Amino acid sequence: xxxxxxxxxxxxxxxSTALITGCGSTPAATPTPTATEDPxxxxxxxxxxxxxxxxxxxxxxxxxxxxxxxxxxPNGGAGGYAKLSTAITAGNGPxxxxxxxxxxxxxxxxGQLQPLDGFINKADTVDKLSxxxxxxxxxxxxxxxxxxxxxxMIMWYRKDMLDKAGVSxxxxxxxxxxxxxxxxxxxxxxxxxxxxxxEAALTAALSWQAGAKWFGTEGDSWKVGVNDxxxxxxxxxxQKLIDQKIVKVQQSFSDEWSADLASGAVxxxxxxxxxxxxxxxxxxxxxxxxQWIAAEVPNWGTPADAFYGGSSFNITKSSKNPAAAxxxxxxxxxxxxxxxxxxxxxxxxxxxxxxxxxAQKAFDASYFGNDIYSVFDKAYASITPGWQWGPNxxxxxxxxxxxxxxxxxxxxxxxxxxxAQGATVAGLKQNGLSVKE
Amino acid sequence: MVTQAPTKPSIAGxxxxxxxxxxxxxxxxxxxxxxxxLTPFFTIFALAMVAPVIYAIVLSFFAQQKSGLGFxxxxxxxxxxxxxxxxxQSESFVGGIGRLALYCLLYIPCMVGGALAFxxxxxxxxxxxxxxxxxxxxxxxxxxxxxxxxxxxYLYTPGVSPIVSALETGGISLNFLDNQMILPSIVNxxxxxxxxxxxxxxxxxxxxxxREILEAARVDGxxxxxxxxxxxxxxxxxxxxxxxxxxxxxxxxxFTEPSIISKATASVTSTWVPNMWAxxxxxxxxxxxxxxAASIIIALMAAVLSWAVTRFSSRNxx
Numbered sequence: 001x002x003x004x005x006x007x008x009x010x011x012x013x014x015x016s017t018a019l020i021t022g023c024g025s026t027p028a029a030t031p032t033p034t035a036t037e038d039p040x041x042x043x044x045x046x047x048x049x050x051x052x053x054x055x056x057x058x059x060x061x062x063x064x065x066x067x068x069x070x071x072x073x074p075n076g077g078a079g080g081y082a083k084l085s086t087a088i089t090a091g092n093g094p095x096x097x098x099x100x101x102x103x104x105x106x107x108x109x110x111g112q113l114q115p116l117d118g119f120i121n122k123a124d125t126v127d128k129l130s131x132x133x134x135x136x137x138x139x140x141x142x143x144x145x146x147x148x149x150x151x152x153m154i155m156w157y158r159k160d161m162l163d164k165a166g167v168s169x170x171x172x173x174x175x176x177x178x179x180x181x182x183x184x185x186x187x188x189x190x191x192x193x194x195x196x197x198x199e200a201a202l203t204a205a206l207s208w209q210a211g212a213k214w215f216g217t218e219g220d221s222w223k224v225g226v227n228d229x230x231x232x233x234x235x236x237x238x239q240k241l242i243d244q245k246i247v248k249v250q251q252s253f254s255d256e257w258s259a260d261l262a263s264g265a266v267x268x269x270x271x272x273x274x275x276x277x278x279x280x281x282x283x284x285x286x287x288x289x290x291q292w293i294a295a296e297v298p299n300w301g302t303p304a305d306a307f308y309g310g311s312s313f314n315i316t317k318s319s320k321n322p323a324a325a326x327x328x329x330x331x332x333x334x335x336x337x338x339x340x341x342x343x344x345x346x347x348x349x350x351x352x353x354x355x356x357x358x359a360q361k362a363f364d365a366s367y368f369g370n371d372i373y374s375v376f377d378k379a380y381a382s383i384t385p386g387w388q389w390g391p392n393x394x395x396x397x398x399x400x401x402x403x404x405x406x407x408x409x410x411x412x413x414x415x416x417x418x419x420a421q422g423a424t425v426a427g428l429k430q431n432g433l434s435v436k437e
Numbered sequence: 438m439v440t441q442a443p444t445k446p447s448i449a450g451x452x453x454x455x456x457x458x459x460x461x462x463x464x465x466x467x468x469x470x471x472x473x474x475l476t477p478f479f480t481i482f483a484l485a486m487v488a489p490v491i492y493a494i495v496l497s498f499f500a501q502q503k504s505g506l507g508f509x510x511x512x513x514x515x516x517x518x519x520x521x522x523x524x525x526q527s528e529s530f531v532g533g534i535g536r537l538a539l540y541c542l543l544y545i546p547c548m549v550g551g552a553l554a555f556x557x558x559x560x561x562x563x564x565x566x567x568x569x570x571x572x573x574x575x576x577x578x579x580x581x582x583x584x585x586x587x588x589x590x591y592l593y594t595p596g597v598s599p600i601v602s603a604l605e606t607g608g609i610s611l612n613f614l615d616n617q618m619i620l621p622s623i624v625n626x627x628x629x630x631x632x633x634x635x636x637x638x639x640x641x642x643x644x645x646x647x648r649e650i651l652e653a654a655r656v657d658g659x660x661x662x663x664x665x666x667x668x669x670x671x672x673x674x675x676x677x678x679x680x681x682x683x684x685x686x687x688x689x690x691x692f693t694e695p696s697i698i699s700k701a702t703a704s705v706t707s708t709w710v711p712n713m714w715a716x717x718x719x720x721x722x723x724x725x726x727x728x729x730a731a732s733i734i735i736a737l738m739a740a741v742l743s744w745a746v747t748r749f750s751s752r753n754x755x
């Protein structure tokens with residue numbers, strides 16, 4: 001223990017000398033007010049995102065002071081967060097981590113991340129973001145992450161099946177239900193979309209779109225509304241779709257889901273901008289090229305959308321070189337070179353202004369039947385403001401997923417959100433947090 | 438989490454002679470040599486087994502408490518048995534134990550009964566076929582648990598599985614992954630995996646049954662079935678009780694199969710069995726203290742059950 005403290009002290013001493021010399025030798029080389037002007041050293045970067053190895057390599061090639069070692073870790077669903085959290089607690093986590101927005105507050109709340117303030121150049125990064133994305137990475141007065149993608153929820157359809165059913169792309173949820181009925185009439189075995197019991201974040205996004213606020217703060221207390229009025233409306237509506245077999249209850253990314261997309265038992269995907277590659281991979285061999293189109297998610301009357309997924313980059317508590325980590329994060333989140341280096345890995349839609357056109361150029365969208373990026377743009381413009389994630393998403397996530405397990409044997413969506421509300425409140429209280437329902 | 442995986446048991450009857458001989462040889466040479474040879478084992482045992490257990494016990498008496506919005510530092514405080522109470526009061530933990538009991542009720546008769554039947558058949562069969570069957574029956578156990586679960590998940594998933602579609606063409610619509618079928622489906626995986634292993638244990642015990650007793654029975658007019666029930670079965674009871682012991686402990690450790698299957702269906706919740714509950718507490722809810730308490734409770738259950746099984750079987754023997 002002592003030895004580590006000594007080492008830490010030495011490191012911070014060195015860092016501060018570097019800081020002083022840094023400030024002295026390069027007066028106003030850049031107009032930025034960052035604490036450390038010229039960090040150097042070796043840092044590690046963990047991510048589950050495809051193509052990030054190439055981005056790290058591009059960063060290493062672009063300068064000689066900082067060397068980034070990249071390591072692929074499993075994604076959140078496969079235990080990536082458990083690995084990250086345990087490693088940080090044990091003191092051997094990476095310098096830079098990739099965390100999705102729902103999980104971000106709990107890493108902050110567990111004291112596993114370092115605030116970026118003082119390390120990053122705020123004027124060139126955070127200040128240029130939209131308010132909706134800023135709200136996802138700032139807690140209290142501090143910024144804990146730079147956002148990578150801003151993932152608007154998107155509805156994907158098989159155009160040929162919509163045509164066969166004689167319907168146009170549904171604009172509202174009511175039209176969506178009617179389209180589902182018409183589809184059933186021409187193809188009794190087909191479903192217009194799936195309901196994914198393993199994706200609690202999707203239920204959150206649907207509720208967010210309807211104006212729900214699952215988490216908020218009131219003074220020094222959390223306000224939890226996992227079963228608020230807007231969510232109940234959403235839950236009742238989806239129950240109706242499930243009962244009429246317009247949507248099929250199945251795990252997303254499962255073998256069953258893949259098989260159903262390929263066979264045409266499911267002809268739509270409620271996803272996000274990042275769903276494109278997954279759809280292409282699963283349906284390409286079945287000759288569905290050109291049939292899939294992106295569309296704005298149906299709404300409740302006025303155009304509205306929500307974020308579904310999206311990742312941010314952070315400096316963990318175990319980083320001994322946060323200044324170098326901050327430089328790399330700035331590159332990851334705001335540099336066009338980073339986007340270009342990642343290549344044709346997916347249809348990314350990025351939070352930092354000016355980057356999405358670069359991503360669009362890198363992505364080969366010829367598989368799809370319409371201009372998907374113009375749909376993303378429209379969806380992004382209608383994100384409902386004011387959403388906040390709670391201090392421990394995993395509690396809500398698990399509770400909702402588990403309650404959805406009963407959907408195949410008579411359970412109801414509405415009951416599930418009630419259960420999740422109860423579990424969230426109880427779980428947060430057990431951790432000592434102050435909660436109001 | 439704390440208990441060990443079953444190792445190959447020794448055959449009943451033999452150890453007695455060996456210990457006698459060893460005791461005679463040991464006296465006089467002194468314990469120094471023994472200590473030298475035992476040190477490596479005990480060092481690793483202390484580091485990898487005893488120390489973590491003690492650490493878990495210590496952890497289980499503390500709790501990390503946050504306050505307000507939870508963005509400040511968490512305070513660690515001694516809470517006595519509070520974590521244990523919370524675990525035992527948790528509906529999902531108790532539900533997991535209930536599920537495990539149901540699992541045992543299905544699994545133990547199927548697996549032990551099946552293993553016994555196979556072993557007796559092999560013992561009675563001709564020598565050439567015996568080797569082949571031994572291999573075939575043992576083969577599933579050579580497949581690692583994770584792989585087995587993945588294979589079965591594929592075989593259970595509707596729309597992908599050849600079994601499900603074959604049943605469907607036969608007019609039987611069965612969803613192996615729904616809420617009612619999921620338990621038998623997981624029992625099936627375990628039976629497939631472990632029967633072969635236990636057949637080998639029982640078969641080895643059967644080989645040790647003195648042939649003269651069997652011959653005497655045959656002379657008295659007992660057929661194969663009569664000999665199996667009245668002679669072989671009572672004589673391999675010690676091996677059977679060893680199997681029961683390992684099976685019960687192994688059941689408490691159920692984790693791999695359900696957690697793999699949970700990726701394919703929502704029917705398996707994240708706290709489906711006690712071990713998954715502990716995993717969820719540690720890595721999803723970030724409550725290491727509660728996870729430690731849950732693990733200790735699981736270990737205690739294993740200890741009590743092992744004691745009960747050995748007690749029961751030794752009384753049976755007498």
